[in-house]
Amino acid sequence: MEEVRSLVEMETGSKGEIVHIDGGEGMVRRLWVLGVIPGKKIEKVSSIIGRGPVVIRLGQQEIALGRGIAQRILVKVER
Amino acid sequence: MGKSVIFTQLSGIYAFSSNYPGTTVDFVRSHVELQGELFEIVDAPGTYSLEGTAEAEKIAARLVEDADIVVNVVDAGNLERNLYLTFELMEKEKPMVVALNMWDEARKQGIEIDLEKLEKILGVPVVPVVATTGEGIRDLLAALSKARVSHPVSSDHARRWEDIGKVITEVQKFSYRRLTWRDALQRITILPGIGFVFGLFALGGIFFAVRFIGEGLIEYVLDPLFQGYYLPLLERLSVLLSRYPLWHEVFLGKLIDGHIDFERSLGILSTAVYVSFGAVLPYVLAFYLILGILEDIGYLPRLAVFLDGFLHRLGLHGYSVVPMLLGLGCNVPGLMATRVLEDKKERFIVATLITVAIPCSAQQALIFGVLAPYGITPILVVYGTLLVVMIFLALLLKYLVPGFRSPLVCEIPPYRLPLPKAVFSKLWIRLRGFLRDALPVVFLGVFVVNLLSLSDAFSYLTRIISPWVAHALGLPQEALLVIALGILRKYLAMGLLLPLGLSVKQLVIASIVLSLFFPCVASFVVFLREFGWRRLFVAISIMLSFAFLVGSLLNLLL
Numbered sequence: 001m002e003e004v005r006s007l008v009e010m011e012t013g014s015k016g017e018i019v020h021i022d023g024g025e026g027m028v029r030r031l032w033v034l035g036v037i038p039g040k041k042i043e044k045v046s047s048i049i050g051r052g053p054v055v056i057r058l059g060q061q062e063i064a065l066g067r068g069i070a071q072r073i074l075v076k077v078e079r
Numbered sequence: 080m081g082k083s084v085i086f087t088q089l090s091g092i093y094a095f096s097s098n099y100p101g102t103t104v105d106f107v108r109s110h111v112e113l114q115g116e117l118f119e120i121v122d123a124p125g126t127y128s129l130e131g132t133a134e135a136e137k138i139a140a141r142l143v144e145d146a147d148i149v150v151n152v153v154d155a156g157n158l159e160r161n162l163y164l165t166f167e168l169m170e171k172e173k174p175m176v177v178a179l180n181m182w183d184e185a186r187k188q189g190i191e192i193d194l195e196k197l198e199k200i201l202g203v204p205v206v207p208v209v210a211t212t213g214e215g216i217r218d219l220l221a222a223l224s225k226a227r228v229s230h231p232v233s234s235d236h237a238r239r240w241e242d243i244g245k246v247i248t249e250v251q252k253f254s255y256r257r258l259t260w261r262d263a264l265q266r267i268t269i270l271p272g273i274g275f276v277f278g279l280f281a282l283g284g285i286f287f288a289v290r291f292i293g294e295g296l297i298e299y300v301l302d303p304l305f306q307g308y309y310l311p312l313l314e315r316l317s318v319l320l321s322r323y324p325l326w327h328e329v330f331l332g333k334l335i336d337g338h339i340d341f342e343r344s345l346g347i348l349s350t351a352v353y354v355s356f357g358a359v360l361p362y363v364l365a366f367y368l369i370l371g372i373l374e375d376i377g378y379l380p381r382l383a384v385f386l387d388g389f390l391h392r393l394g395l396h397g398y399s400v401v402p403m404l405l406g407l408g409c410n411v412p413g414l415m416a417t418r419v420l421e422d423k424k425e426r427f428i429v430a431t432l433i434t435v436a437i438p439c440s441a442q443q444a445l446i447f448g449v450l451a452p453y454g455i456t457p458i459l460v461v462y463g464t465l466l467v468v469m470i471f472l473a474l475l476l477k478y479l480v481p482g483f484r485s486p487l488v489c490e491i492p493p494y495r496l497p498l499p500k501a502v503f504s505k506l507w508i509r510l511r512g513f514l515r516d517a518l519p520v521v522f523l524g525v526f527v528v529n530l531l532s533l534s535d536a537f538s539y540l541t542r543i544i545s546p547w548v549a550h551a552l553g554l555p556q557e558a559l560l561v562i563a564l565g566i567l568r569k570y571l572a573m574g575l576l577l578p579l580g581l582s583v584k585q586l587v588i589a590s591i592v593l594s595l596f597f598p599c600v601a602s603f604v605v606f607l608r609e610f611g612w613r614r615l616f617v618a619i620s621i622m623l624s625f626a627f628l629v630g631s632l633l634n635l636l637l
Contacts, residue, residue: 012271026132030421030488033128035160037240046269052388053397053487055269060157060190062269062493064384066391066486 003077007044007054007070015043016075023072031073034063042075081180082152083107084210084501086122089220093508094122097374098495101125101401101419104135106142113220121146124418127160129167134418134426143168148226149175150219155185155192155207156493158251162243165201166232174226175203178219182207184495189256197250202230211498261494268381269491278385281378285369292365293444301357305341313339313349329529343578345532351525354445354574355518360510362444366408367509368502375497375505379404380489387487393470394477396420397487399429406433408440409513410602414609421485427610428476431618434598434606435625436469438569441517445573446590453583460637461590468595468629472621516601517568524567528575548627552592553634554585565593567600584637588630596626 004019018040021028031037035058045062046055054070056063065073083096083103090109095102107122123142124135131137143149151168153161158179168175179192198205204222208215233242268274313331317339320327331339332346339346341353373379379401387397399420406413413433417426438446450457531540541556544563549556558579565572572593581589597619598606607615 026485029130030485033131033163034488034490035163035240036488039240045266046271046274048385048388049271049275050388051391052271053384055384055491059159060188061160062265062491064380064387064397064487064489064491066387066397066488068391068486069488 002079004074005077007056007065007073007075008047008067010044010075010077012044012047014077015041016077017041018073019076020074021072022074023069027069027072031069034061035059036063036065036073081154081210082125083122085150085152085178085180085208085216085219086120088210088213088216090120093504095505095508096501097371097379097505098377098492098497099374099380099401100490100492101135101398101416102374104138104415104418106138111220113223118223120150126164128164129171133421138418143171143173146173148223149173150178150223151175152178152180152210155179155182156188156190158190158192159243159247162246163239166239166243169201169203169229169232170234172228174228176219176222176226177201177203177205178210178215179205179207180210182215183209183212187256189254191252191254193250193252197246200230200246200249203227211501265494269384274381275385278382281373281382285373288369289362289365289440290447292368293362293447296361296364297357301361305353305357309352310339310341316348325533328533329526332529342574345525345529345575345578347522347525347529350574351522354570355521358448358574359441359444359570360513362447363408363440363513364506364510366440367506370404370408371502371505371509372497375495375502377492377494380491383487383489384491391484391486393473394484395429395473396422396425396485398489399425402429403433403437406437406439407443408509410434410437410439410598411605413437414602414605417609422482424480424482425484427614427618428473428480430606430610431476431621432469432473434602434618435472435595435622436465438465438594439599441513441568441570442573442594445570449573449577449586450583450590453586457583457587460587461594464591464629464633465594468625472625517570520567520600521571524564524571525575528564551627551631551634552588554589554592554630555579555581558585558589562589562593562596565599566597566603569593569599584634587637588633591633592626592630595629596622598622 010016018038020038021031040058043057044054045057051067053064053066056065083094086094086107090111092107092109094107103122103124109120111118111120121142123139126136126139129140129143131140149168151165153165165177194205194207204225206215206219206222208219268277317327317331320331330346330348332344332349335343339349341349341357344350383397383400386400390397390399402413402416405416410433414430417429420426420429446461447458541560544556544559546556549559558576558581561572561575564575576586576589606618
């Protein structure tokens with residue numbers, strides 16, 4: 001079974017594929033140049049307490065995404 | 080990352096480098112001769128794209144336009160992401176060489192890259208290098224003459240990542256590798272809870288390590304040197320100069336109980352030299368040593384990640400921790416580092432916070448020096464007040480300067496072991512900068528104060544400064560005059576406060592007012608250059624009003 005969740009809702013340590021990014025043009029562009037785009041496989045590494053950023057691993061790089069934007073990135077979670 | 084290290088290797092001119100994106104925010108030029116031809120090489124700030132919006136990214140894009148040959152420094156451990164910029168550069172149709180940096184590290188991580196295939200696909204020379212050891216730099220230089228315009232790339236930008244993906248599957252292979260202690264540490268220090276505690280310890284650790292090293296240097300190295308060798312020298316000079324009171328006053332200052340007192344005599348050779356080298360330099364050294372190590376390990380972006388949640392509530396970006404930390408060393412590099420921030424308003428807010436509430440290491444050294452005899456409480460009051468002011472001001476600006484705050488998006492570099500050589504050259508360059516920029520101004524300041532106190536000007540100026548302000552702050556008028564001199568260099572003013580015989584309360588208020596009220600000449604110039612007159616005036620009115628309000632409030636409360 002597959003389910004779609006935002007990066008914030010997704011469990012730390014789980015993996016999935018980005019399916020949708022619901023952000024403004026500027027935001028999508030910034031994520032785009034880093035390779036954070038629909039179709040990419042990611043792993044959620046951490047979610048910092050105190051409404052801090054979500055950290056994901058994408059290929060060989062770790063990327064921190066502020067809470068606001070992490071909520072708008074939807075991931076198809078692998079089971 | 081690693082462009083600046085390669086630049087240093089190529090040119091022999093030192094360019095600052097660290098293990099996180101955004102160390103270079105300006106460009107450095109140098110020349111190298113190669114086979115009888117003179118090349119000008121330019122170290123550009125790093126960027127993910129030529130269409131970036133942060134100031135530093137715009138500079139990088141401009142430099143590419145002006146360049147005849149582009150040396151595209153690519154992190155071998157992160158080829159895929161780096162190919163994005165590479166493709167953009169290929170579209171520019173400029174002769175290019177790809178330097179595949181951190182080649183050794185990528186191999187250790189089990190990443191294999193087929194160089195020949197990559198060269199064939201891109202159509203430009205690809206040279207593996209290890210910038211930190213200098214491996215491959217010779218080949219890179221030789222490859223400059225073979226730089227050529229790449230094969231054309233598809234202009235379909237929407238499919239760019241697909242195209243990159245195809246290249247990656249052809250040239251890159253992974254082999255299994257065992258997890259190392261570094262992977263483990265990386266995992267642990269980014270975990271939600273443990274990582275947070277680790278971050279707090281790191282911040283506390285910086286503070287105590289700086290104090291420990293600074294105090295150690297003073298107690299075991301500098302004080303013995305000054306008391307044992309320098310003081311006897313000055314005492315002899317004092318005898319020689321006793322026939323020329325004017326020169327005695329300027330160079331050695333007043334005798335306190337018949338002797339030279341480093342803290343209170345106020346001569347160029349006595350107080351100015353002692354305060355600069357004996358009291359301030361050890362702390363500046365300690366701070367930059369620790370900062371350099373943290374930078375090269377790659378801890379700063381992690382700190383930014385942990386503080387983002389908190390800073391976001393203040394209307395700030397997590398990454399603004401980096402300029403602020405640099406500002407704790409000296410406000411000038413802190414102000415420059417705001418160039419990594421995406422948004423203009425955000426840049427202005429962080430720059431204002433730095434100049435208002437962040438005392439530089441030289442000033443902190445003297446805050447410690449002056450207040451330490453009274454225990455830890457007054458020091459905590461000073462730091463606590465500055466922190467409260469910073470939070471309050473940030474919240475105020477959040478509402479006064481409305482607008483969209485861009486959320487944090489940042490790459491976290493893997494931890495790397497700092498190379499002692501790299502750490503020490505960075506430390507040396509920073510200390511040299513401090514000595515070269517600060518010392519002449521401080522000597523001049525002491526000289527001027529001496530001239531003023533010899534003539535009637537001192538008492539005259541003191542009378543001009545409003546007694547009303549002095550009364551509100553609970554400080555003598557002389558202290559206000561001295562604080563005004565802080566415009567030259569803040570620590571100069573702290574040093575000049577010593578002979579005034581202020582009470583603890585007055586010293587605390589003076590330290591805070593001095594931190595808040597005005598940027599020193601160097602920060603003033605940089606602020607003006609980066610933000611223009613209008614914003615500078617806004618910042619300065621904030622500073623003056625905060626200095627007065629907070630100072631008067633403390634005078635009432637304490």
